[in-house]
Amino acid sequence: MTRRYVPEPDAVLTVLAGRVDAVERQLRLTDERLAGVAEDVAALGRGVADLVAQLRQLGADGPAVVVTPEGDDEGELAEPQRDWMTVTDPVLAAQWLDELATWTTDVLAPHDASPAAICWPLHPDVVAELMALQADRDAAYDGDRPTPVSEWLARWLPSASQRIVASLADCIAERGHHADGRTYDATVLDLASVAGWWTEHRGRPAVDVLALPAIP
Numbered sequence: 001m002t003r004r005y006v007p008e009p010d011a012v013l014t015v016l017a018g019r020v021d022a023v024e025r026q027l028r029l030t031d032e033r034l035a036g037v038a039e040d041v042a043a044l045g046r047g048v049a050d051l052v053a054q055l056r057q058l059g060a061d062g063p064a065v066v067v068t069p070e071g072d073d074e075g076e077l078a079e080p081q082r083d084w085m086t087v088t089d090p091v092l093a094a095q096w097l098d099e100l101a102t103w104t105t106d107v108l109a110p111h112d113a114s115p116a117a118i119c120w121p122l123h124p125d126v127v128a129e130l131m132a133l134q135a136d137r138d139a140a141y142d143g144d145r146p147t148p149v150s151e152w153l154a155r156w157l158p159s160a161s162q163r164i165v166a167s168l169a170d171c172i173a174e175r176g177h178h179a180d181g182r183t184y185d186a187t188v189l190d191l192a193s194v195a196g197w198w199t200e201h202r203g204r205p206a207v208d209v210l211a212l213p214a215i216p
Contacts, residue, residue: 090192103134136152193210
C-alpha cells in the first residue's frame, strides 16, 4: 500500500497567496512600463507635429532649404538654374554674360574650346549652350567621383563645342557677326548693352538696337 503526502490546507493557501502576490507585482510593473511607453509615444507624436508645423512655416515664409547628400545639418540655399531664354533683368543678364566670358577664357580656352567668334553673346542658343556646359562642369567637379568629370571631358564638352561651332559657322567664316545676309563689326560689343538688348528688346535685331556698323 502506497502512502501519499497530503499537505496541510493552511500551507497550500500560504503558497497560493504568495504566488498571487507575485503575479500582482508583475502585473503592476507591466502596467507601469506600458504607461511609460505610452507617454514616450505621445511625446514623440507631439515632437513630430511641432517639426511638421515648423517645416510648413518655413515653406510658406522663407526660401527653400536643401539638405545636401553629405548630410549638412544647416543645409544651403538652392540657386535656380540660369535660364538665358527667359531672363528679363538686364543687370542679372549682364552679370551672367560677364561671368560666362571670364569662364570661357579661364576654362574653355585651355581646352581649345572657346567660341571662335567674338559675337557669341548675340547668339542666344550659344549663350544657353555655354551656360549649360558651365553648370555641368561645376556639378562634375563638385562631386567626389571621377566619372562625371570624365564624362564632361569626353562627352559633354566635345558635343557642345560641335553645336557651338555649327551655330557660329557663318560668323566664323565672315569674321564678323553675320545676320540677314550681311556682316557686322562685333569688336565694339559691350556685354551690358547686349544684356539690355536681350532682356528688353529681343524682338528687334541686335544689329539695329546696338547700332553695329556693317562691314563692306
